[in-house]
Amino acid sequence: MITLVTGGCGSGKSEYAENLVAGSGCPCKWYVATMEVWGDEDRRKVERHRKQRAGKGFHTIERPRGLNALLIPGSPEQTAVLLECVSNLAANEMFGGETLPDCAPELAGAAGEAVVDGITSLARQAAELVVVTNEVGLDGISYEVETMEYIRLMGWVNQRLAKLADRVVEVVYGIPVVLKENGSAGQGGRI
Structure with missing residues (x-):
């Protein structure tokens, strides 16, 4: 089962997602962290998330890019995975490396x-x-071309993931709102 959890910054989506995995009944719980740590603020965010999931039985794998080559230990039927988060992963795949690449649409597509x-x-x-x-690009502001390509990339990726997902939940102010359940659009109710 694939659950896509979305929401704005500080909406409570991370805690909600962690609780879903913690309550999954799967004995093997993996947290795949995609954030590349560049400074003190990033380190504080990582530490806050570690404290938030402490005691929930997670094993952490740090993987900022190249998920396709990642092998999760254990048998699939006993395994639950939390991937946090797509916006970091997409940025790492698009901009990974020491210098910013030419942000041609082909690069964003790849x-x-x-x-x-x-x-x-x-x-x-x-x-x-x-x-x-994450919800990105809702502010209506025009950015530099690299940022606009990233916003388009995130829109495309989120649409693809929503189609793949069995359930899509938006967390608004800590309240989960079901947008899709088992392949059909939800009624916008709480779960």
């Missing part, structure tokens, strides 16, 4: 395919896969 293929690979390795993503 990054999007890498993200979706990697998540599809994770889904085959787990009974339960919970994927956290």
